[in-house]
Amino acid sequence: MDSTALRAEVGRRLAPWTTELGSDRVAYTNHVLRVLSLCDLVAPGSEPAPSDRPEFLAAAVFHDLGIWTAGTFDYLAPSEELADHWLEGNGQGESSPLVVRMIDQHHKLRSAGSADDPVEIFRRADAVDVEMGVLGRFGVSRSVYRTLTEEFPDAGFHRRLLHLGAERLRTHPLSPLPILKW
Template identity: 85%
Template sequence: MDSTALRKEIDRRLEPWSAQLGPDRVAYTNHVLRVISLSDLIAKGPGPAPSDRPEFLAAGVFHDLGIWTAGTFDYLAPSEELAGHWLEGNGQSELTPLVTRMIDQHHKLRSAGDADDPVEIFRRADAIDVEMAVLGRFGVSRSAYRALTEEFPDAGFHRRLLQLGAERLRTHPFSPLPVLKW
C-alpha cells in the first residue's frame, strides 16, 4: 500500500481513540506507520506486503494502544482486547488469534518464530523502531530507516516512552518493564 493510502487507513482506524491519545496522537500514528513500513522492508516471502495484510494493519494500530486507553505501561492485555473487539466488529474475528500473538510477542527479546512468520516480522519491525535502528536492523539499512523517520517523524514518541517508563519505574520498581518477554 502506498504511504498516503496507508496513512489514511491508520488514521481512520485510530480515530475512535483520538481523545485518549490526545497530544500523543501524531507520535503514535507515526510509530504505527513506521512499524508497518518496516514490516514491508523485512518481509521477504511471496505474497502481499504486510501493509496490504489485515493482520499487520490490526496489530500495528492496536499493539501499544492500551498505554493510552487503559492508562498503564502494562498494556499488552488491554491492547489485545481492543484488537479482538475491533476485529470482531469488522468481520475479521478469524484473525484474532494471530493478531493477539503479534501483539503479545512484539516485545519478546528472543525470536518469536521463523523469519517469515508474521509474528516475528512484526516483532523485528517494532524493535527496530523502538531502538531507533541502533541495536538491530534485521537487514534494514540505516538510510532506509532514516527515510522512514523523515516521512513519519518521531513527533516525541521516544521521549514519551521514556517518560512512561520512568513513571512505571517510580511506581513499580520491581516490575519496570512488564511488557518484555524472554
C-alpha cells in the same frame, strides 16, 4: 497500499481514540506507519507485502494503544482486547488469534518464530523502530531507517516512551517493564 492510503486507513482506525491519544496522536500514528513500513523491509519479497495484509494493519494499530486507553505501561492485555473487539466488530474475527499473538509477542527478547512468521516479522519491525535502528536492524540500513523517519517523523514518540518507562520504574520498581517477554 501507498503511504497516503495507509496513513488514511490508520487514521480512520485510530479515530475512536483521539481523545485518549491526545497530544500523542501524531507520534503514535507515525510509529504505527513506521512499523508497517518496517514489516515490509524485514520481510522482503513477501506477497502480499505485510503492510497490505489486514492482520498486520490490525496488529500495528492496536499493539501499543492500551498505553493510552488503559493508562498503563502494562498494556499488552488491554491492547489485545482492543484488537480482538475491533476485529470481531468488523467481520475479521478469524484473524484475532494471530493478531493477539502478534501483539502479545512484540516485545519478546528472543525470536518469536522463523523469519517469515508474521509474529516474528512484526516483532522485528517494532524492535527496529523502538530501538531507532541502533541495535538489531534485521537488514534495515540506518539510511533507510532515517528516510523512513523523515516520511513519518518521531513527533516525540520515543521521548514519551522514556517518560512512561521512568514513571513505571518509579511506581513499580520491581516490575519496570512488564511488557518484555523472554
